[in-house]
Amino acid sequence: MAVYRQPVEEDIVDSVKVGLIGFGTIGTGVVRILTENAAWLARRAGVPIRLKTIVDIDLERDRGVPVEGITLTHDIGDILGDPEIRIVIELVGGIEPASTILLDAMSANKDVVTANKALLAAKGPELFQAAVEAGVDIGFEASVAGGIPIVRCIKEGLAGDRIRSISGIINGTSNYVLSTMTEQGRGFSEALKQAQELGYAEADPSLDIDGHDTAHKLSVLVGLAYGMSVRPGEIFTEGIREITDMDIAHAGELGYRIKLLALSKRQQGTLEVRVHPTMISARHPLASVGEAYNAIYVMGEATGPVMFYGQGAGMMPTASAVASDLIEISRNLRLGIRRRMPPLGFYGDFLQEAAVKKMEDLCTKYYIRFPVEDRPGVLSKIAGVLGDNGISLHSVIQHGRSGSGPVHIIMLTHEARERSLQQALSKINGMQEVLGKSLSIRIEDALNPF
């Protein structure tokens, strides 16, 4: 059989040397992949990729990966000041010193790779601007949805299409908790405890459970999909703490699943961006995304629906995403190319100001649960307040009391304005017959109703 061979070329570099700052879990995965897959990566990149230097505070701990031939140091200057090192991988996390490290590396004319979604959400526009001004590449495939190559999918694979909406399960911890509640009938605290025991949730889980991590990633996705800048503070963010096993069960009876979704929708001149628990049809592809898996459902004008599914976190999936960035940059370096691809895949004004739609102007259907006294007239009183606010009901469920405590009235509304709903709820929550705070969950019926 014939051998098919790319002609030998005059390469500008005979290897690409890399510096790693941050030798934690992901860093260890990167070292492993660069070592174990060295020959494979060279075949993909066209040039060997060699890890020359690692910077970390803790150089004593054995990470179980080979570090022979790699310089281990506490001094970032050993990377930033080394002209041989062409790519700097930042896996420090957090805003500072990560931000300064990246800016200094770019000033030193080095391409950079980061997995730091919190930083990109906070300072992405400034970092991207610094990259284009320095004429260097910035890779951040690992910052959203770990092993799912969603950054490249939007920037390159779907580049010819205009994206209408994105609906993403992009926080593994929350998805694990909700999936466990759904499949094993557990309560929130119990499911969270289980997630913590299995390492899916941190000791302080608030960044994940309260939706902030999801909002960080959504901010990055919105930049990629629309070339629009939305800071996390502009994204309405609601977590999953209030969801009870009762809500999960009711959702199931109604043919829905509850998922923590990152949602963005482009509409006439405005952009809807929001993060909150959402009821979606049990038949929707996102509904069956279980455990700690991530999935991003993209609706393109031409392409229609496309979904990307995989592990959103973990040492090796995230390290693999870092490696894909190293390969892309190395493919450029070996040919002496830079600035081929702008950070977000847009030329010219690559980030425009987004006209974010006010949350109070949202129009959607709601599931609402009211814990109330079990006595006549309560239901009609609640329905009356909703009606006064222009909210009409699709259906009402009231189960008989089982044991002591409040009974729960469940209502599904027709499409209503968020503003009207909040006004009605504030009034209803103040009623004497209402024994606790009501809970409302937004419903996405036609997930992408365009």
Added chain:
Amino acid sequence: MAVYRQPVEEDIVDSVKVGLIGFGTIGTGVVRILTENAAWLARRAGVPIRLKTIVDIDLERDRGVPVEGITLTHDIGDILGDPEIRIVIELVGGIEPASTILLDAMSANKDVVTANKALLAAKGPELFQAAVEAGVDIGFEASVAGGIPIVRCIKEGLAGDRIRSISGIINGTSNYVLSTMTEQGRGFSEALKQAQELGYAEADPSLDIDGHDTAHKLSVLVGLAYGMSVRPGEIFTEGIREITDMDIAHAGELGYRIKLLALSKRQQGTLEVRVHPTMISARHPLASVGEAYNAIYVMGEATGPVMFYGQGAGMMPTASAVASDLIEISRNLRLGIRRRMPPLGFYGDFLQEAAVKKMEDLCTKYYIRFPVEDRPGVLSKIAGVLGDNGISLHSVIQHGRSGSGPVHIIMLTHEARERSLQQALSKINGMQEVLGKSLSIRIEDALNPF
């Protein structure tokens, strides 16, 4: 708010001019996307992409898309001989003249884009070799799974990882037929007729239904994932004609779904490649891929499972894939870059000979249905032959007779060798008590058992 802007550069080209050969359905979609999305594409590509010339036999028919300012001609020379045209899109289909068109275009120093999976399966290695020798780019995102950017996902997104296996639903027609049988309880012929009425199946559906189209696409995926050359003739290919509503129902009772899968698995030095109806767990993400949707489930060593889901065919999804190739090539052309990315994403020997595992050496579990006479002793006789061939049974189902005709014995085996199974089946099919050909369906229990 700040405006984030890529600095103005000295572009080598101020627009990229494109020629289109083949003004059929996909071609019409390409014209629409290049027209309607022109400003968007320019923002993504960094340079306007302008369709200059269209070649087709039929220039009279109104396709409902604007062609003002575009030269319409019967003469391919008007594209191949036009030095202004930098990219040639081949949407003619079939082997010839498509192959000659692509080779001539590359000889004329033009980058090419094609959606032609039959051609790539038959002559991909030669076309890729011609591309690298001519120093031009060849884009073929549209050749596999239409709107799903699977080519880039493997070549770039997962480039840092080694892919263990691919399991794909990559023929919309077959998936529509099987999904309709499953969800509506219809027979094969009835479901196929429905697919034909809805435009999901051709008048002659054999290319789709018999698995050949799936094998063509698998051949392309194997090249991308492993850098290995496998011709369709080397891929064991079995279609879905023999599947009955009874098998679908039994699969459901057993917790399985039947899907036509393209399978490839890398194992110690060999490559398993096969296309056949497959029973997979009803809980597997591929199981819920309904209608004419496609999905590709990739198992990476580091990344773990990743799945890509979307529309595998249709005018606009496929046109969007063509547009993504135009953007990639234009991003190169505007900077005067060529050969940045080898056709399959591998440098050096980009296609190696695959040691394809012999089908008879396959080891898997089987579902087998035997139509038999309803009399004592038949079951034990069949089980005896299986046992003589070293095939042990996991379970047996025999429903009572309902009406005339044969009764059906269903058996699930433990892992067995294909060779042994075929020997046993050939003996059993010859038995007097067996009233028709038995049907066997391979089971993938742990879909990616590595």
